[in-house]
Amino acid sequence: MRKIRLTAFVSLDGVMQAPGGPDEDRDGGFEHGGWTFHHWDEPMGAFMDRTFDTPFELLLGRRTYDIFAAHWPRVPDTDPIAKSFNAVTKHVATHRPDSLGWRNSRALTPDPVAALRELKAGTGPDLLVQGSTVLLQALLAGDLLDEISLLTFPLVLGKGKRLFGDGAMPGAFRLRHSQVSTTGVLMATYERAGEIVAGSFALDEDG
Structure with missing residues (x-):
């Protein structure tokens, strides 16, 4: 069985729209495109490199696909990410x-x-999700994500497309790895860990 892994850049308030540049995605009048740029450092680059260390195939929504298809074919294959993508x-x-x-x-x-469930049940490299907010909501609603890597930036963007909508399937995740960049970006990887186990802090009525 293949795993579906997500890597996402998010603000403190959960926005993931247009992290790479001002004109990447202006839907809804979004005005803060390129909000990751001034936070990038070497530890973040190393974290992202590890994301692509193992064999993978890309899983993309149409808008993200169009953004990538307009960019990566123009980047020389001397760039390892361009070569892979x-x-x-x-x-x-x-x-x-x-x-x-x-x-x-x-x-x-x-x-x-349905196509993703079939892909996931088969053999082959992991499926790596990049961006793709609309597709991501379907993955979350269908409980199809096995691993989530989040780079959380010390910014509040106020509005924009968010990582988690109201339709996400409840579930537990386990923290596998975390570190902090020199610019205050929290980088963390979580893996699926079954169902939510509830408890209670209420005092015993007889106590």
Whole structure:
């Protein structure tokens, strides 16, 4: 069985929209694109490098796919991430499968969640989610994420597309690794750990 892993940049209030640049995603009038730029440092680069150390295939929503497809093919393969992203299989949730022009792109149709369950049950590299806020909500609602790596930035953005919506399936996660960058970014990796186990701090009525 393959794992589905998410790596996401988020603000303290859970916004993950347009981390890379001002014009990356202005939906909803978002004005803070590029909010990760001035926090980047060597520990963050090492954390991201570890994300791509093991074999993977990309799992992308259509908007993120279009952003990546406009950027990474233009980056020389001397960049290790560009070399990986351009070469690996890209699984894309889209209603326009005929318009996927980036090399090794495959559409998840007609039902992306059903297609992902089939992919997950098969053999092959892990499926790595990047961005893709709309697809991500479907993954969370379907309890399909095995691992979540979050880079949480010391910023409050106020509005924008958020990591967790109201439809996420309840579940427990276990912290596997954490560290803090020199710029105050908390980097943490969580793995799925079964169901939520509830308890109570209420005092015994007889006590």
